[in-house]
Amino acid sequence: MSEQPILEVKNLSKSFGKFKVLSNVSLKIEKGQLCALIGPNGAGKTTFYNVVTGRYRPDRGSVLFEGRDISGVQTHRLTSMGLLRSFQITNIFPALTVLENILAPLVVYHAKGYSFLRAIKKQPALADEAKHILGRVGLENKWDQVASTLAYGDRRLIEIALVLACRPKLVLLDEPTAGMNPEETDRMIKLIKELAGRSETTFFVVEHDMKVVFSVAEKIFVLNQGELLAEGTPEEIRSNQKVKVAYLGGYLDAKG
Amino acid sequence: MRSYKNLFLWFFLLAALASVPFLLPVYWIMILTEILVMSMFAMSFNLLFGYTGLLSFGQAGFFGTGGYLAVLTLLHGSTSIWVALVAGVLGSGLIALIIGWLCVRRDEIYFAILTLGFGMMLFTIAHNWRSVTGGSDGLGNFSVPEVDFLGVVLTLADPKIFYFFVLIIVLLGTWLLSRIVNSPFGLLLKAARENSNRIAFIGANVRSLRLFAFVIAGALAGASGVLFAMFNRIASPEMLHWSFSGKVILMTLLGGSGVFFGPAVGAAIFFVLEHIITSFTTNWMIFLGIILVLLVLLFPSGVLGSLLETWGRIRKGHKL
Numbered sequence: 001m002s003e004q005p006i007l008e009v010k011n012l013s014k015s016f017g018k019f020k021v022l023s024n025v026s027l028k029i030e031k032g033q034l035c036a037l038i039g040p041n042g043a044g045k046t047t048f049y050n051v052v053t054g055r056y057r058p059d060r061g062s063v064l065f066e067g068r069d070i071s072g073v074q075t076h077r078l079t080s081m082g083l084l085r086s087f088q089i090t091n092i093f094p095a096l097t098v099l100e101n102i103l104a105p106l107v108v109y110h111a112k113g114y115s116f117l118r119a120i121k122k123q124p125a126l127a128d129e130a131k132h133i134l135g136r137v138g139l140e141n142k143w144d145q146v147a148s149t150l151a152y153g154d155r156r157l158i159e160i161a162l163v164l165a166c167r168p169k170l171v172l173l174d175e176p177t178a179g180m181n182p183e184e185t186d187r188m189i190k191l192i193k194e195l196a197g198r199s200e201t202t203f204f205v206v207e208h209d210m211k212v213v214f215s216v217a218e219k220i221f222v223l224n225q226g227e228l229l230a231e232g233t234p235e236e237i238r239s240n241q242k243v244k245v246a247y248l249g250g251y252l253d254a255k256g
Numbered sequence: 257m258r259s260y261k262n263l264f265l266w267f268f269l270l271a272a273l274a275s276v277p278f279l280l281p282v283y284w285i286m287i288l289t290e291i292l293v294m295s296m297f298a299m300s301f302n303l304l305f306g307y308t309g310l311l312s313f314g315q316a317g318f319f320g321t322g323g324y325l326a327v328l329t330l331l332h333g334s335t336s337i338w339v340a341l342v343a344g345v346l347g348s349g350l351i352a353l354i355i356g357w358l359c360v361r362r363d364e365i366y367f368a369i370l371t372l373g374f375g376m377m378l379f380t381i382a383h384n385w386r387s388v389t390g391g392s393d394g395l396g397n398f399s400v401p402e403v404d405f406l407g408v409v410l411t412l413a414d415p416k417i418f419y420f421f422v423l424i425i426v427l428l429g430t431w432l433l434s435r436i437v438n439s440p441f442g443l444l445l446k447a448a449r450e451n452s453n454r455i456a457f458i459g460a461n462v463r464s465l466r467l468f469a470f471v472i473a474g475a476l477a478g479a480s481g482v483l484f485a486m487f488n489r490i491a492s493p494e495m496l497h498w499s500f501s502g503k504v505i506l507m508t509l510l511g512g513s514g515v516f517f518g519p520a521v522g523a524a525i526f527f528v529l530e531h532i533i534t535s536f537t538t539n540w541m542i543f544l545g546i547i548l549v550l551l552v553l554l555f556p557s558g559v560l561g562s563l564l565e566t567w568g569r570i571r572k573g574h575k576l
Binding site: 074075076079080084085091092093094095096100101103104105107108109112113114115116117118119120121123126162165166 | 435436438439440441442443444446447450451453454455456457458459460461465468
């Protein structure tokens with residue numbers, strides 16, 4: 001018997017008023033498989049993302065995380081269950097130092113959120129752990145700087161480190177390279193591959209940028225006008241006629 | 257190195273505060289007592305405002321609740337100051353739990369208006385429930401209790417002894433607050449101030465964090481109110497009035513909400529100015545207003561906050 005998928009979406013539908021944004025979308029993500037969801041603007045990516053992470057309730061269908069239906073579960077509970085998301089806009093704690101940004105999720109993870117008599121500075125194990133996590137995204141030398149003073153690309157890395165500090169089982173990355181320059185984009189792609197390769201965490205990228213998707217994903221889902229158009233390896237998606245017609249034509253032609 | 261310097265500062269501050277009753281006339285001992293009481297009130301308010309990012313306009317409600325409960329205890333229950341203090345702290349903490357449970361559901365201005373509304377409700381209860389609270393006259397006519405301290409019986413009616421009593425309680429409250437702001441819980445409060453939407457995505461519940469802070473602030477406001485009522489020999493409805501909440505906000509901004517001791521410095525400046533100016537003129541509010549406006553304009557991060565910022569820049573300059 002094969003292992004239970006870490007995320008299973010069954011017959012998901014969602015409308016806003018008369019406008020049907022998602023219709024009957026089903027997909028499965030296996031543990032450890034680096035997957036991506038792509039689709040042109042207005043395909044329903046963001047809505048899909050928001051339904052899966054619990055922000056919207058689906059009209060029909062269900063979302064199973066490790067086999068458990070998670071519709072209606074509060075966000076902070078999803079986080080402690082191990083289902084995490086990152087944000088398209090930088091969403092960190094700006095006036096805190098880089099280290100404090102990472103300490104915040106760590107104290108929650110270690111159930112010290114309501115411990116209020118012992119100074120955090122007198123718990124060096126927490127700071128060591130935070131620095132170790134910062135090391136994974138390459139920010140270990142900037143731990144004492146105020147987060148808002150860092151460059152844009154570095155602030156995006158804090159975002160990733162914040163997610164990692166929660167010890168996630170599954171991370172949904174919402175356009176992780178949005179707004180980045182090419183150099184920062186390359187660094188982020190490398191980082192995602194690295195993290196997916198050697199950690200217990202499964203990553204699922206929702207992306208607009210073709211270059212990013214084809215260079216990171218092992219499996220790609222294509223969403224078009226609210227429906228799942230195709231799924232498969234990058235090669236299968238590249239050669240899929242329906243996908244070419246609906247969406248990829250220009251990009252693939254340009255690549256020759 | 258740094259911790260030795262801190263220890264020295266603390267020692268100096270304590271020595272200064274402890275020697276004051278032997279150096280100053282009674283009038284100034286009493287002003288200093290009032291400053292200490294209001295310092296604790298303002299610092300507890302700042303746990304919500306400066307650290308958690310919640311502007312409460314109803315803290316006077318908890319301050320007054322503490323005062324009334326202490327006086328009621330002394331009139332009808334026990335003659336022990338400790339029982340009265342515990343009643344005031346627990347009672348105001350419980351009221352803060354109930355009111356806070358509703359208020360933490362909203363942010364920013366909505367939170368401020370909710371706390372203002374509940375504060376006015378508490379004021380109205382104190383003002384109109386004559387049979388229990390004495391109405392607009394307040395509740396006086398209680399005998400200031402004696403304290404049995406290691407077998408020595410001391411009377412709190414003596415301003416010097418009352419000063420030391422207040423000093424010990426305020427130091428305890430300050431110690432508790434400083435532990436809180438440096439703790440993991442304190443870090444999460446600051447994180448909630450910085451970005452409350454993100455808190456759920458690090459696995460914490462922002463409402464219960466805020467509620468916890470609200471109850472601590474309410475209970476410490478209540479403790480300050482107990483001391484204030486003992487000091488004035490009366491619990492009066494003005495203690496719960498929204499303008500009293502405004503006074504605490506003013507003190508906090510004046511001293512600096514971003515610094516732990518900022519609200520205490522603000523309380524000191526406020527009272528010293530008030531007492532000096534009232535000795536010259538009956539139109540003291542005008543002059544106090546002018547000075548406060550100037551201070552706020554000249555020290556945008558509060559007096560203590562701006563001074564520390566300047567000091568930090570000078571030190572950096574020297575290093576370079």
